[in-house]
Amino acid sequence: MNGKKSATQRVTIREMADRLGVSVASVSYALNGRPGVGDATRERVLALAEELGWHPSSSARALSRSRTDTIGMVLRRDPELLGQEPYYMSLLSGVESVLSEARQSLMLRMVGTQPGRDLDVYRQWSAERRVDGVIVLDRLIDDPRPHLLRSLGMPFVMHGLRVEPETGRQVVEDLVTDAHVLVDHLAALGHTDIIDLTGPLALAHEVERRRAIADRAAVHRMRVTVAEGDYTLDAAERLVSHRLADWGPATAVISSNDVMALGVIRALRAAARTDVALVSWDDSMLCELSVPSITSLARRTGEQGRRSARTLLRTIAGEEQPSEDAIPSELIVRETSIPRR
Structure with missing residues (x-):
């Protein structure tokens, strides 16, 4: 079998399996970007597919499995503010990289912050069978979305954690360790009084961060004042x-994201304060290009997006979820790591 087959001589997965001496399932997993096949076999399958000009029929594949080959994400943020946050661009690029490899599509909706609009989207998607599953972002305290999605029978993954029957839940990002890194860094610089500039405290991860910062600060006998922000530059x-x-005596600020950190820089500059240290939970080019440049946590947001997408695809396929450690962060020290004067 040399050269590419014509449309009337379309090669089948079974023919490819016979040629490579592997199982039909292995070929299917490799072509569809699914786990369950070794890297070497996957590369052989993809190389043969390219040689033969083989492409799957997405409509036939979806119909045969009663699926849409589409996953959904609903962002509860104002669309005009989304472009200001590098976090989401990095997260979405990670999700898209996995979906592209698996020949899946992403349906993205931005619904603003009005309560319940995201729930209406999930109901509509379920009724119209628009998506096979969803990645849920920005966990809330007493979040109604898991209950709704279970009642709709829609597979989902809560970004930042995932549920496993054996262990309860597995955290994708280790907020406690990250909080320790930030507080320990400020303590090493001699700071004893800090401001914790959080995001909205209706979000579960913000509450977890606040507690972790307070607990670690207590170890160092540091005073913490909490100020609630909304992730925007102007408000910060x-x-x-x-x-x-x-x-008064506060000499350091922990900002919950990079955009608010820029707002902090502006306010400190206007007040002619050059003695205040600043660290951000999120690293981005904003932190690198800011004047002064901002110390921040590189939390590998793209890899977090890739992991959530892989987890959701396995959930949809009913496959076993491997145990994975939390994705480690790295503190990038820049000019705002100012020692206490």
């Missing part, structure tokens, strides 16, 4: 500008 600048005088 206003908050810090209005309250900086009240914070």
